[in-house]
Amino acid sequence: MNVEEALKEAMRAQVGEVYAPPSMGSAVRRRRRRSLVRFRTTGAVLVTAAVAITVPVVLTNTTPQAGPASGASAPAIAVPGIVVPDVVGMNAKKAYLLLEQAGLTPMIMTPGEGADKAGVVAGENVILTEPAAGAVADPKALVQIKVPWVPAPTASPEPPADKPATTSDLGDLGDGLTWMGVHVGYLPEGVKWSGNSYAGGFGPKSATVPYVTEGLEEGMYSIQVIVGVDQNLLRRDGQKVGPDTWVNNYNEGGGEEPFGPATTLTASRDIPGDQVVQVLFSPDYSASLGEERARTEIAKVIEHIRLEK
């Protein structure tokens, strides 16, 4: 047997039995959407992931409330120019679904100003959208759904159990380090709980808590921790820094890119049980530390997240 034939034979033996999983196409699409969401929220607290939204709501219930563009019930994929529906006053989650159905890319945001630090949480009803109702947007254009700050519920650390699928907060978390069955055991110096938390935005049994440095504008994060059971939160690429733990920088396309002002330093870890945890360092915060220290710190933060017994 000559060397070419022998090599072919060896290669066939190595990969001949490997098949791509049937889910490849949907995995690619999820990845694309997820990376868009991540980039668009650079620096702003990520409250919800487009990918992780499950759609149990009957959409016809919300359609009559829509404004000028209630053509939303028709498939709107290739329509050039979509009139932004009027969703003000609507529950943010319903507004999200309606805008998504209209062919836009909605994102739920808390307002960037007008709140007095702690003691407030994101409310549930939409106060305005950007672009506003009636404006014509490109298909898939980003529409920010803004919700107000409302006083945080006092005392009860248990969130109301009757609406697990909505984006709501986890209540008073004390020091903000223990929630959803995990304990954040380490934060870099000068970083503390923002006073906010959001549940349900990243699929079932998910929540996210932003941590901030002193003087950061409301609605922004320095470090954001996301916990969920959606395996898409786990990105097994980049630098492996520990058991089941990876650190990488993602750019607009979700692709790996060298550390820089337009990338989000992200650590993912598969923790025991069915949970997955992700830690994001905002581009500004990463830049303030410098790459080497940011990488060391993010590895330390994710390493010290443990299950709370």
Place this chain on the structure above:
Amino acid sequence: MTDEDEAAFDEFVAARSTALLRTAILVCGASAHDAEDLVQGALEKVYRHWSRIRADNPEAYARKVVVNSAITRSRRRRVIQEITFAAPPDTPVDAPDLGLREAMLTELRKLPARMRAVLVLRYWEDQSEAETAAQLGCSVGTVKSQAARGLARIREAMVEGVPA
């Protein structure tokens, strides 16, 4: 993207992802899991430009992205690989064929990433020298010399791999 674009993309993925995955495993010398991630990343790029490239030759484009990101990735892993593969296997060789195959694959993984990519494209994908050169963005002469040197090293491994 139109619905038709989406459907065509699904068809493309269903038809080609296994071939892309196999090539990725061979080029980057990684586990199937790592290679799968790499292929997903490449297909995401394809998806992003799908309406533009679908009529062109999406497979060649996808393969080019897969091969080039596999080269990049394997360069990053190279140091670790050298250490892993430099150690002699601790299990004795059972059958000459198996030992030979292992020796060849080990040698293949130890080659520089681009040289390995040349061998994979030429002998696994059965691409011509010109096609291989186009995929890797180098000249036909480079493909020829890289293939010759790569094969020479594999041949040495074959000779050593066969128990006397």
